Amino acid sequence: MKKLFLFLNLIFAVMTTIQASRPDNAKLDRKVDKIHRSIISIDSHTDTPLRFTLQGFDISKRHDPDKDHSKVDFPRMKEGGLDAAFFAIFLSQGKRTQEGYHKVIDKTFSLFDTIHKITGSFPELCGLALTPADAIRLKKEGKRIIFIGIENGYAIGDRLDLIQTYFNKGARYITLCHTKNNDICDSSTDTIQNNGLSLFGKKVVAEMNRTGMMVDVSHISDKSFYDVITLTKAPVIASHSCSRAICDNHRNLDDNMLKMLSRNGGVIQMCILSDYVKKPDPNPARDSAEKALYKKYHNFSDLTEEEMKQAHIDWDTFEHGFPQKLATVADVVDHIDHIVKVAGIDHVGIGTDFDGGGGVTGCYDVSQMKNITKELVKRGYTTGQIRKIWGGNLMRVMDKVRVISIKLNTVNN
Numbered sequence: 001m002k003k004l005f006l007f008l009n010l011i012f013a014v015m016t017t018i019q020a021s022r023p024d025n026a027k028l029d030r031k032v033d034k035i036h037r038s039i040i041s042i043d044s045h046t047d048t049p050l051r052f053t054l055q056g057f058d059i060s061k062r063h064d065p066d067k068d069h070s071k072v073d074f075p076r077m078k079e080g081g082l083d084a085a086f087f088a089i090f091l092s093q094g095k096r097t098q099e100g101y102h103k104v105i106d107k108t109f110s111l112f113d114t115i116h117k118i119t120g121s122f123p124e125l126c127g128l129a130l131t132p133a134d135a136i137r138l139k140k141e142g143k144r145i146i147f148i149g150i151e152n153g154y155a156i157g158d159r160l161d162l163i164q165t166y167f168n169k170g171a172r173y174i175t176l177c178h179t180k181n182n183d184i185c186d187s188s189t190d191t192i193q194n195n196g197l198s199l200f201g202k203k204v205v206a207e208m209n210r211t212g213m214m215v216d217v218s219h220i221s222d223k224s225f226y227d228v229i230t231l232t233k234a235p236v237i238a239s240h241s242c243s244r245a246i247c248d249n250h251r252n253l254d255d256n257m258l259k260m261l262s263r264n265g266g267v268i269q270m271c272i273l274s275d276y277v278k279k280p281d282p283n284p285a286r287d288s289a290e291k292a293l294y295k296k297y298h299n300f301s302d303l304t305e306e307e308m309k310q311a312h313i314d315w316d317t318f319e320h321g322f323p324q325k326l327a328t329v330a331d332v333v334d335h336i337d338h339i340v341k342v343a344g345i346d347h348v349g350i351g352t353d354f355d356g357g358g359g360v361t362g363c364y365d366v367s368q369m370k371n372i373t374k375e376l377v378k379r380g381y382t383t384g385q386i387r388k389i390w391g392g393n394l395m396r397v398m399d400k401v402r403v404i405s406i407k408l409n410t411v412n413n
């Protein structure tokens with residue numbers, strides 16, 4: 001009888017907890033929905049265009065991320081409360097020769113065409129944005145907002161004039177390099193070669209300031225970062241990077257760099273690629289399979305279209321065969337907390353790297369992005385602060401970069 005009494009008591013306690021938490025959860029959901037209706041949320045880095053070229057991906061349809069690993073489409077953006085995404089024109093690092101430059105420039109032009117075609121194909125669903133004002137207009141029209149960024153300054157080859165050309169085609173940032181050194185600067189994941197920015201790299205930064213193209217410091221080496229921050233006349237962004245103090249990875253920014261970025265008026269956009277968020281548990285089988293893939297595809301550098309297609313298929317098979325224990329949304333917000341402490345609330349944003357490896361437990365694809373907002377609300381962030389994190393800070397930088405470009409052009413004339 002005593003046991004039955006204890007059991008009934010336990011049931012009662014569980015029921016009370018469930019009933020008490022349900023209204024709280026519903027209230028939190030309503031609050032988060034309300035926040036997303038009132039802000040413009042921007043993800044500053046997705047590699048989604050890779051899916052258009054490699055798989056003939058239909059972005060207007062809802063996809064199942066468990067089936068095709070895709071992370072972004074318009075229906076899921078709506079579900080996750082994401083208004084705007086930067087589509088990255090990604091160029092893998094190839095030969096630094098005239099032949100290599102010709103190839104990469106052709107590829108960049110064709111990727112612009114692909115993005116323009118996609119955005120032009122669904123005028124009722126989305127629009128291309130060139131300024132924060134465009135984003136505000138498109139949000140009012142209930143459409144998804146597409147910005148363009150370029151990942152890897154290799155895209156310009158050895159031609160400064162292409163910065164203006166790409167700007168005119170709609171690009172609003174260039175990530176100076178990718179995982180390998182290029183003619184502009186050293187990468188955080190390669191050996192020292194230029195010792196930071198090269199002479200050409202310095203001219204590139206000046207020309208980006210003049211044209212109003214945002215300088216993106218994600219992927220670049222520490223010395224390259226300090227060279228940029230000393231030289232630039234405009235605020236810079238890190239389109240997809242995290243805090244090195246929270247996750248010790250060379251791709252992330254240490255506290256001193258965060259302080260310098262803050263003084264520069266720039267913004268670091270929190271990347272949610274698990275390895276940069278939380279040090280992975282040791283997994284030798286996965287590590288050696290990953291190493292073998294990197295070897296097979298020459299560090300994913302200089303691949304033909306066909307090789308790239310096959311590399312994607314092999315990568316999906318690898319992810320299935322060696323699943324990784326992913327970091328969580330709480331881990332992501334730990335980085336945001338730290339960056340806010342070190343750099344300030346005006347210098348942090350979000351750049352997922354979806355479709356380029358990004359995704360954590362609780363925010364595995366774009367449909368789950370409100371979970372980040374939920375965690376921010378739970379930790380006491382106000383709507384005003386969340387507005388800044390979700391895009392306000394990035395739009396401030398975009399505006400500032402544009403104004404400085406106008407000034408620089410006036411001075412030069």
Ligand SMILES: [Zn+2]
Pocket residue numbers: 151219240353356
């Ligand atoms: Zn990247």
